[in-house]
Amino acid sequence: DAGITQSPRHKVTETGTPVTLRCHQTENHRYMYWYRQDPGHGLRLIHYSYGVKDTDKGEVSDGYSVSRSKTEDFLLTLESATSSQTSVYFCAISEFGGNTEAFFGQGTRLTVV
């Protein structure tokens, strides 16, 4: 299995509080992604990174920010959590090249109350 670790695995937080989710990889892959999974929507891309300090927005980036200061770590921050951000969040990694597969972490279940 690809070495991807997400933390925490579960979190309950209150509306308006900041939350940071961490994705750590041991594969030295260049690309890292954050997705959210919601019923009826499949997986939607929040942000992605194509290198250290190189990040870009996905289709549902509002209310989220990311940082990548090291190859192995990709952080997702909810600056002020809202109930609409209750979801399961998945991190993924891939090597450069369009025919490479992506590997996924186990997911973080976030509940905003």
Place this chain on the structure above:
Amino acid sequence: GDSVTQMEGPVTLSEEAFLTINCTYTATGYPSLFWYVQYPGEGLQLLLKATKADDKGSNKGFEATYRKETTSFHLEKGSVQVSDSAVYFCALMDAGNMLTFGGGTRLMVKP
């Protein structure tokens, strides 16, 4: 932008039945195509992939053929088992490493 459309579920089958889950895509260029599977409480695992037209990906009895003329990548299995019950996602990756998913199809296999 790129998009993937797959049949909505749930799909309910009896054990040993034939499975087809339809997937079509819209993309510029020549994307790679994937099927991922998600078992309850787990992340996504790659089931199979195809990187160019007419390629057939196969794994664990599942197969899918990259059809450029119909922009499709339908998933098939000749005889499903209860253990195949899961959510299946069709996805594409473009030349810029952007991975786009379909909405997922839940498969339920009854004994």
